[in-house]
Amino acid sequence: MGAAQALSLRPADPRPAPCKVCGADAPLFGLTDFNRSCEEARGKVLPLSGAAVYYRRCPQCSLVFTDAFDDWSMADFEAHIYNDGYLAVDPDYVETRPTNTAAVVAKTFAAAADSLDVLDYGGGNGVMAAELLRHGFRSAATYDAFSQGFRERPWRRFRLVTCFETLEHMADPVSGAADIVDLLDEDGLFLFSTLAQPANFNDLGMRWWYIGPRNGHITLHSRLSLTRLFGRFGLNVASFDDNIHVAYRTIPDFARHVFKA
Secondary structure, three states, X not given: OOHHHHOOOOOOOOOOEEOOOXXXXXXXXXXXXXXXXXXXXXXXXXXXXXXXXXXXXXXXXXXXXXXXXXXXOHHHHHHHOOOOOHHHHOHHHOOHHHXXXXXXXXXXXXXXXXXXXXXXXXXXXXXXXXXXXXXXXXXXXXXXXXOOOOOOOOOOOEEEEEEEOOHHHOOOXXXXXXXXXXXXXXXXXXXXXXXXXXXXXXXXXHHOOOOOHHHOOOEEOOHHHHHHHXXXXXXXXXXXXXXXXXXXXXXXXXXXXXXXX
16 A cells, blocks of 8 residues: 555545645646655655655646645544654644744734733634733633544634634545634734745745645645635735735724734
8 A cells, every 4th residue: 555545645646636625627736745744844854655645736826736635534633643753743732832823813902902802713622711810801712623622613703703824734625614704793803824925936846835734834825825715704804024914805893903003
């Protein structure tokens, strides 16, 4: 049995496949080894697994995605990606990233913190929500289908939903976005991070450091694909840089200053 078969990866089809955001025919774009991770940018290189992961790129919205994991269950993701070896390829996940991110969110919305209920979607171990509470937010909850203790989906909606370093992990971006929008108040703000393709992506191609199947980075957005993704649900998207974005129906009062900055 080959490495790809052992991982139950879907075999690559040389024919174009529908883009997972806009539906346009997306041809194969390139391939990399399953063990490639974002930590290679810091010099940490894992041994090759021998399992090739093929990515596609949409000619319309520029989404880069793979369907190699489309047959996986949650148990497969937990066994092969979000396992005991995950911290080696994302060491900032445990404390550094959520702590620093919470500080930025708290500073940004300091004037309204004591009146805001926040949901951290895909919030991992709950550190960010705990930090937001420490910074004075009225309430802060975590929801993460892959994190023990935070798998219960909230029953209510929130005025502020945050989601950091999660969209690139979604094998089905439309279903993921639909779930997020369903948890957002009509006048709420969705604040999220996912690194959009840089201006020189055509030159970088598969060498872009953010393409890392071992991290679970399987859906890599462009600014256009983000706009089209949330536009399906009637939301506007604004990007402050390649990494930080917001989606909203109308700009809520507590966030107007952000758009004037």
